[in-house]
Amino acid sequence: xxxxxxxxxxxxxxxxxxxxxxxxxxxxxxxxxxxxxxxxxxxxxxxxxxxxxxxxxxxxxxxxxxxxxxxxxxxxxxxxxxxxxxxxxxxxxxxxxx
Numbered sequence: 001x002x003x004x005x006x007x008x009x010x011x012x013x014x015x016x017x018x019x020x021x022x023x024x025x026x027x028x029x030x031x032x033x034x035x036x037x038x039x040x041x042x043x044x045x046x047x048x049x050x051x052x053x054x055x056x057x058x059x060x061x062x063x064x065x066x067x068x069x070x071x072x073x074x075x076x077x078x079x080x081x082x083x084x085x086x087x088x089x090x091x092x093x094x095x096x097x098x
Contacts, residue, residue: 008051012036012044033060034068037077054081066095 013025078084
């Protein structure tokens with residue numbers, strides 16, 4: 001990740017990962033990206049997509065943790081990234097107790 005991407009991610013972290021400092025949050029960039037994908041406004045999502053690209057967004061979605069996405073954003077991103085059709089969205093991640 002280059003400095004421009006890191007600075008942009010810190011700005012997004014400041015807005016969307018309020019429980020950590022931006023420096024702490026960017027230590028786990030996938031968490032920041034998932035948070036913006038889940039609750040980001042239109043402009044921030046567009047900027048994130050431009051900065052990191054669809055391949056990174058797909059990776060974050062495919063490796064999402066339980067609770068990182070709401071139902072609407074889960075369906076949207078699976079469709080938007082070509083991972084599902086409108087009527088065939090994969091199940092959201094679930095917590096398993098073993």
